[in-house]
Amino acid sequence: MVQIALVSCGTEYSGIQKEIEKAALKFGAEIILPEIDLDYINEAYEKFGFSAQSSSLKLMIARAMSIVEGKCKPDAVFIATCFRCAEGALVRNEVRRFIQNNTRIPVVTYSFTERTKADELFIRMEALATTVTRRSILAREKQEGLTLGLDSGSTTTKAVLMENNKVIGTGWTSTKDIIESAQTAAAEAFEGTGYKWEDVDGIGTTGYGRFTMGQEFGAELIQEELSVNAKGAVYLADCQKGEATVLDIGGMDNKVITVNNGIPDNFTMGGICAGASGRFLDMTSRRLDVDITELGPLAVQGDWRKAMLHSYCIVFGIQDLVTTLAAGGSKADVAAAACHSVSEQVYEQQLQEIDIREPLIQVGGTSLISGLVEAVSETLGGIEVIVPEYSQHIGAVGAALLVSGMGNRHE
Amino acid sequence: MPANLCITPDLGKEDMDPEVSTRMIILSSKANVSESEVVNFLHMLNLPLTIKWTCYGAMISGKDKYVKQAIKELRKLDPYGIFTKERGFAPGDPRRCRGHRYGPREGFHQMEKEFRILDYVGEALRNPREVEIEKKEPVSVDYFKEALESSFKEESNNSSDENKSEDDKE
Amino acid sequence: MVKVAIYPPNSLILADLIERKGHTPLALQKQIRQKIKDPEIDSPPMNITEEDPIKGLKYAAIEVPSGVRGRMSIIGPLIDAAEAAIIVDGAPFGFGCVGCARTNELSIFCLRKKDIPVLEVVYPSDEDETMLMVNQIMDFLDSLPGGGGDLEGEGNVLGESSEENLGGQ
Numbered sequence: 001m002v003q004i005a006l007v008s009c010g011t012e013y014s015g016i017q018k019e020i021e022k023a024a025l026k027f028g029a030e031i032i033l034p035e036i037d038l039d040y041i042n043e044a045y046e047k048f049g050f051s052a053q054s055s056s057l058k059l060m061i062a063r064a065m066s067i068v069e070g071k072c073k074p075d076a077v078f079i080a081t082c083f084r085c086a087e088g089a090l091v092r093n094e095v096r097r098f099i100q101n102n103t104r105i106p107v108v109t110y111s112f113t114e115r116t117k118a119d120e121l122f123i124r125m126e127a128l129a130t131t132v133t134r135r136s137i138l139a140r141e142k143q144e145g146l147t148l149g150l151d152s153g154s155t156t157t158k159a160v161l162m163e164n165n166k167v168i169g170t171g172w173t174s175t176k177d178i179i180e181s182a183q184t185a186a187a188e189a190f191e192g193t194g195y196k197w198e199d200v201d202g203i204g205t206t207g208y209g210r211f212t213m214g215q216e217f218g219a220e221l222i223q224e225e226l227s228v229n230a231k232g233a234v235y236l237a238d239c240q241k242g243e244a245t246v247l248d249i250g251g252m253d254n255k256v257i258t259v260n261n262g263i264p265d266n267f268t269m270g271g272i273c274a275g276a277s278g279r280f281l282d283m284t285s286r287r288l289d290v291d292i293t294e295l296g297p298l299a300v301q302g303d304w305r306k307a308m309l310h311s312y313c314i315v316f317g318i319q320d321l322v323t324t325l326a327a328g329g330s331k332a333d334v335a336a337a338a339c340h341s342v343s344e345q346v347y348e349q350q351l352q353e354i355d356i357r358e359p360l361i362q363v364g365g366t367s368l369i370s371g372l373v374e375a376v377s378e379t380l381g382g383i384e385v386i387v388p389e390y391s392q393h394i395g396a397v398g399a400a401l402l403v404s405g406m407g408n409r410h411e
Numbered sequence: 412m413p414a415n416l417c418i419t420p421d422l423g424k425e426d427m428d429p430e431v432s433t434r435m436i437i438l439s440s441k442a443n444v445s446e447s448e449v450v451n452f453l454h455m456l457n458l459p460l461t462i463k464w465t466c467y468g469a470m471i472s473g474k475d476k477y478v479k480q481a482i483k484e485l486r487k488l489d490p491y492g493i494f495t496k497e498r499g500f501a502p503g504d505p506r507r508c509r510g511h512r513y514g515p516r517e518g519f520h521q522m523e524k525e526f527r528i529l530d531y532v533g534e535a536l537r538n539p540r541e542v543e544i545e546k547k548e549p550v551s552v553d554y555f556k557e558a559l560e561s562s563f564k565e566e567s568n569n570s571s572d573e574n575k576s577e578d579d580k581e
Numbered sequence: 582m583v584k585v586a587i588y589p590p591n592s593l594i595l596a597d598l599i600e601r602k603g604h605t606p607l608a609l610q611k612q613i614r615q616k617i618k619d620p621e622i623d624s625p626p627m628n629i630t631e632e633d634p635i636k637g638l639k640y641a642a643i644e645v646p647s648g649v650r651g652r653m654s655i656i657g658p659l660i661d662a663a664e665a666a667i668i669v670d671g672a673p674f675g676f677g678c679v680g681c682a683r684t685n686e687l688s689i690f691c692l693r694k695k696d697i698p699v700l701e702v703v704y705p706s707d708e709d710e711t712m713l714m715v716n717q718i719m720d721f722l723d724s725l726p727g728g729g730g731d732l733e734g735e736g737n738v739l740g741e742s743s744e745e746n747l748g749g750q
Contacts, residue, residue, distance in 0.1 A: 009680065010651070012651075014629070017625070053682035083647070084644060085646040432614065495596075499612075499613030500614075518591055518677060520673070521675030521679075525592065525593045525594050528594070528705060531708045532715050535712040536715060539719060
């Protein structure tokens, strides 16, 4: 059984201890607490050097130290503190860095509220458990042979065909029936390459429909999107070593993943407001009567300050844009204001929950909207934002890359 | 059994009874009685209690009124060496027992620290004293000024002494 | 005899001394006991559920972390019931309920702003300081209504709950 050490403060008193353990058990892992005595707590705390007032945070530091010093030998570490606790957030991030810099043990962090339920933790625990059991696969940095990656998302299905470390074909379609959509996307990817389904050496699947597709196509790799997207992003952006953040502002939900040496260690996902999604930009382009592909370049020419939005809301915000247009405002300014609004709200809702590490790799369909990428960089104080080639196919690329480490099905 | 922290315990009727309470009996290191004497004494009381011998003394569990009665009698044995504290979890409850989970339970470290001064507490109880609490006030500005000036004076005297000695050398 | 809140709420020494003087210590363990013995709830280890941090809203706003509110849902009722309080500054805090500095700050503030007799002492580091602390506490306990029981524990050491006594006043 994979042993996950719990290094946390406040989980019992937020009533989520059982949820954490339930989530771990589902993926064949168990939660353990590093055992330490009083003298060791003080010694470890002094050595670490962070003056925390809360004694439970001192205990967290000491537990992390016992892992780094090898007194406790877990396979993975789950670090969690209460959402909105400043002291907790500081210790959480420092402890995370400390473990990552001094061991090869995978870490996942989380800031929780009393509403946190096991299913929110599933994807993190799955990522943690698979990082342990599939370390050699996740370590893959080069694609070999001919592999197909399929990413079945809630709105779109993507397919990527790769050969000898190069993308040779891509496919994209909106998700209807999972299998049919995957076949359509794959057919598009095969087009013009001269290859057929039978020729591929391996298939990797990811996304919501990964199990259904995996079974149907006999995939060698069926993997959650956290590890796959992180891997795909750092591979395409050439950031396989060191730290990075992957941002995907989706059509319906947003994902932010922080990555250390290609392995994800934190993740937030939001999807409660259309105003913080690609949908807002879709609506704007329709109102402006421009194609979504033209919205980005248009926004880059505009100035968001000239078209003030009083609301992030997809109803009231769009209304403000229409008012600006009616008052003679330029289309470019309106497009810029829309991009700015989405990026600001993504920041307020999600990016603040996570420690953003440079570079930020922006992926997904919306990463093709240049105005949005510019707005994200500006919102984050001008940090470096990389949009790699094939950024809209990130999951499929990740799946194709990772499955190439699992052997050739023809051999 | 997996070392899962959150076991849903299979507790008996008594364990679930809110009227049943648990007490830890902690002996200071200078106590006149031993752990075994305490346990024997508790057994001799013949009260319907569960009695457990532990490293720090004993643990008793039972209906609140019997627990209180037992504590009252027990204290007479050594009023300055026997201390007691309530415990939320029943003895051996798997949710807190070290045998079932890794890592000590939360309250353990604090008890460990408080135990270190129990001898002094017992001594203070044995010899009660009138104490007056003196609140420390900041010194007056005049006093502070005086102190500064005199320390400056001293320093300048010292340094002129040093100069003198250097002059002597030359 | 009165109900005395203590901080840290799980202190062995404070609870013991209060009982010796015939008062009732408002110790945390009793609260925990009520929670963990509830067969209706299956949320081990503490049987704290999503509901408890919500109950904690009585003491701290929604913007306060769930861990603080969850802890306050256990400690808060003790503060509400307090008729006197002893606060030990610089005490060795444990790691569970009292492991959060923000909860401790809030709890101590709530005790101070209540209109009840409060004694604040400093956790001792040697024998003399312990002597001082213990005597201060014993004097304070004597000064409370119904206080002044003797150490031998005769008569009132473990008198029945103070509720009855107070009811008669």
